[in-house]
Amino acid sequence: MEDYASVWNFQNLYKAHTAARLGKRGTREVIDYEMNLSDNLTKVSDALRDKTYGISSYYSFVVHDPKDRIIHALHYSDRVVQHCICDEVLAPLIDKKLIYDNAACRIGKGTHFALKRVSMFLCEYYKKEGAKGFFLKCDIRKFFDNIDHEVLKQKLKKAVKDEDTLNLLGGIVDSFEKTPGKGLPLGNQTSQWFALYYLDGLDRLIKEKLHIRYYSRYMDDCVLIHSDKQYLKYCLASMKAFVEKELHLEFNSKTQIFPIENGVDYLGFHIYLSDTGKVIRKVKQKTKYRYKRKLKYMQKAYAEGSLAFSEIKQILSSYHAHLNHGHTYKLQKTVLNSFVLKRLIHKSLSS
Numbered sequence: 001m002e003d004y005a006s007v008w009n010f011q012n013l014y015k016a017h018t019a020a021r022l023g024k025r026g027t028r029e030v031i032d033y034e035m036n037l038s039d040n041l042t043k044v045s046d047a048l049r050d051k052t053y054g055i056s057s058y059y060s061f062v063v064h065d066p067k068d069r070i071i072h073a074l075h076y077s078d079r080v081v082q083h084c085i086c087d088e089v090l091a092p093l094i095d096k097k098l099i100y101d102n103a104a105c106r107i108g109k110g111t112h113f114a115l116k117r118v119s120m121f122l123c124e125y126y127k128k129e130g131a132k133g134f135f136l137k138c139d140i141r142k143f144f145d146n147i148d149h150e151v152l153k154q155k156l157k158k159a160v161k162d163e164d165t166l167n168l169l170g171g172i173v174d175s176f177e178k179t180p181g182k183g184l185p186l187g188n189q190t191s192q193w194f195a196l197y198y199l200d201g202l203d204r205l206i207k208e209k210l211h212i213r214y215y216s217r218y219m220d221d222c223v224l225i226h227s228d229k230q231y232l233k234y235c236l237a238s239m240k241a242f243v244e245k246e247l248h249l250e251f252n253s254k255t256q257i258f259p260i261e262n263g264v265d266y267l268g269f270h271i272y273l274s275d276t277g278k279v280i281r282k283v284k285q286k287t288k289y290r291y292k293r294k295l296k297y298m299q300k301a302y303a304e305g306s307l308a309f310s311e312i313k314q315i316l317s318s319y320h321a322h323l324n325h326g327h328t329y330k331l332q333k334t335v336l337n338s339f340v341l342k343r344l345i346h347k348s349l350s351s
Helices: 010-020 028-035 037-049 076-097 111-129 149-159 163-173 189-198 200-209 229-245 285-304 309-323 329-337
Strands: 058-063 069-074 134-139 214-218 221-226 256-259 264-266 269-273 279-283
Touching: 010 037, 010 076, 028 037, 028 076, 037 076, 069 076, 076 149, 076 163, 076 189, 111 214, 111 221, 111 264, 111 269, 111 279, 134 229, 134 264, 149 163, 149 189, 163 189, 189 200, 200 214, 200 229, 221 229, 221 264, 229 256, 285 309
Parallel strands: none
Antiparallel strands: 058 069, 134 221, 134 256, 214 221, 264 269, 269 279
16 A cells, blocks of 8 residues: 555555564553553544554664764654654655665665675676776765755655645655755655655766666765776766755765776775685775774673663674675674673662
C-alpha cells in the first residue's frame, strides 16, 4: 500500500512500533508506551485518519562521534509514525526512483555497499587506464541544515500523488527549521529519505548528462573517478551551478580533485591502488581514534553496570563487520587483545 490509508492502518502502525522499539525496549519511554499499547496506537491512528495529527515537539542532545552534532529527536509516539511513513510510503515510492549507486539507508546497501562499489570501480578503471587518473571528492556544506523546504516539497510532489500524504509530509518538513525555511532534523527517520531524494537531480546530472561511469554517493558525500582532470573540473563547475541554482546548496572546502595515486578518503577508509593494481582500504586515523575511544567507553560503562555484556557483543559485532571491509587485521588484533571487561563489585558496609 502506498496511499494515505496505509499510514493510519493499525497493523502497519503496530509493525512500525516493533521496528521503532528495537534496542530501546528497556527505556522508560517505550515501557510507558507499551503499557497502553493498543490505546496509544488507536489514538495516533485516529488522529492520522482524521487528519488532526501533528508532531508534538522535538528534544535535543549532543553526540560527539565522529564530531560534535546536535541531534533533534522526536518522542516515541512520533517515531512510530515516522517508521510507518518511511516503510509504507517513502521507501516504496522513492527507492525505485534513485540511481543504483545512491547507497545510504536503502535495503541491501549502506557504507559497505558503497565501499565495495568504489573498490570495484578502481579495479575496472585500472584494467582500462592504469594507475593514472583522478578522483573528484565532493561534500555539501552543512547539508541537513541547508535543505530548502520549498524545494524539497516541490520534489516530493513528483513522487507522491496522494494529496493527504503530501500534506502530512509537508507538515513534517515544516515542523523544524535551522534557519527560516531551511533545515531537517538529523534525528528523524523521514529526514534520511528526504535527503536521499533531495540530491537525486545531482545524481542524474552526473550519470546521464556528464556520463560519469564511476560514481558513488553516500548521503552528501560522493566520489567520481575519471582519467581527465580537465573534464572533472568541468564536471565540478556543472555540479556547482546545479546545486546552487536548483537546490540552494553549496559544496564545502573538502571538495577537491586528487590524483588516483594519492588515494581518497571515503566513509572512514582511505582507499588507494597499489603498484600492481590491488585496491587497499585502510582505516583513517580519525576512525581508529573513535574506535579505541568507544572501546574505552564500553569498558567503563560495563564496569559501572550501565552497559550489558549482550549490548557490548552487539556493538563489537557491528564494528568487526565494518572493519572487515578494510585491511585491518593488525588493528583489530592489537586493540581487541587489550580489551578486557571488568565489573566493579560494590560491598555494602555494615556497622
